[in-house]
Amino acid sequence: MVWAFISLFTISAQDMATTSSSLRIGIVGYGHLGQYLVERILNDGAALGLTLAFVWNRNSDKLKGLVPDDLVLGDLLSFEDRRCDVIVEVCHPQIVKEFGLRFLSQSHFMVGSPSALSDPDLNQRLRQAAQQHGRTLYVPSGALWGGQDIQRMNDSGSLKALFIRMSKHPSCFRLTGDVLSDWTEGEGRRVLFRGSVAELCPLAPNNVNTMAAAAVAAGTLGFAGVQGEIVSDTALRDYHVVEVEVTGPDGFSVHTVRRNPARLGAVTGSATYNSFWNSLLGESCIVSETFSKIRMKSTMKQLFIIVTVSLTNQSLFQTGKSFELG
Numbered sequence: 377m378v379w380a381f382i383s384l385f386t387i388s389a390q391d392m393a394t395t396s397s398s399l400r401i402g403i404v405g406y407g408h409l410g411q412y413l414v415e416r417i418l419n420d421g422a423a424l425g426l427t428l429a430f431v432w433n434r435n436s437d438k439l440k441g442l443v444p445d446d447l448v449l450g451d452l453l454s455f456e457d458r459r460c461d462v463i464v465e466v467c468h469p470q471i472v473k474e475f476g477l478r479f480l481s482q483s484h485f486m487v488g489s490p491s492a493l494s495d496p497d498l499n500q501r502l503r504q505a506a507q508q509h510g511r512t513l514y515v516p517s518g519a520l521w522g523g524q525d526i527q528r529m530n531d532s533g534s535l536k537a538l539f540i541r542m543s544k545h546p547s548c549f550r551l552t553g554d555v556l557s558d559w560t561e562g563e564g565r566r567v568l569f570r571g572s573v574a575e576l577c578p579l580a581p582n583n584v585n586t587m588a589a590a591a592v593a594a595g596t597l598g599f600a601g602v603q604g605e606i607v608s609d610t611a612l613r614d615y616h617v618v619e620v621e622v623t624g625p626d627g628f629s630v631h632t633v634r635r636n637p638a639r640l641g642a643v644t645g646s647a648t649y650n651s652f653w654n655s656l657l658g659e660s661c662i663v664s665e666t667f668s669k670i671r672m673k674s675t676m677k678q679l680f681i682i683v684t685v686s687l688t689n690q691s692l693f694q695t696g697k698s699f700e701l702g
Contacts, residue, residue: 398421398422398426400429401417401656402449402458403428403464405432409649413652430458431443431448432449432452464488469492472489472502476502477501485514489585493515493588494577494591515588516655518586518589518648519634519648521618524593527593530597534625535597535622535623535624537623538590538602538623540587540603540605541618542605544606544617548641549608550580552578559610563610566609567605567606568607570605574598574600576604584604615638619633
């Protein structure tokens, strides 16, 4: 499975395959990240050619008074009625498993919980559905720093190993089982798990999406080959720490450390919100090589459209504009 980062393309209006006054976006999930995206689309979407088609949340009462009634989707099974161009999932991997194939039959699909892709059968079926229906499956970069370089090394065959460590305050983890049920304030640092990202995803499905995005970028290593570690540290009260160690040939290595500001109990660091928004704008996504998203900007007015095109052997890095992760 090969993936590539995409970036912004600018072309003339006559080159557009389709035309539309706005891109209709459906948001699935209304946690902190979902709320941020909904607010940005409602406030800034018109100027960017984005329109909110619907918002769904498992508990619809949470949307009352915050989202216009006509945009609240009560039953996710009726999403087809909203005629979305892109559906963005920002709630839980289970939604990807239950609805991913249906979403792709009707629209492009951005997977905000890429830990779901650690299931090889689901991964394969989603890619097949995207190809069958002429849609695109997106994975936002999120808190992954240097993902574009990882993907470059992967494509060139020079990526030998990839390790990611995520350290957070214990209140920020949402783990299956009782791995952290006994934590106490002031206990310090505790390694919760170290192993393949394939093993980590089921253990911490809401906490390791950065690792999952890395596994997508490092396609030759994949979820089984990319190694990860999650660490509980009571000293990390103000931020999450993401460390990435990349190994190449002949002793080449890179070690980056990112501190992402976060409140106590927050699953997602604050800087990731803007990164995700930029992904939605087409500035920092990972997409399958079978289909690539091109965001087109009219020279006459701001008009953004999504189309799917088959890729040639030419890398998107050679044709696209570079970007910075948020």
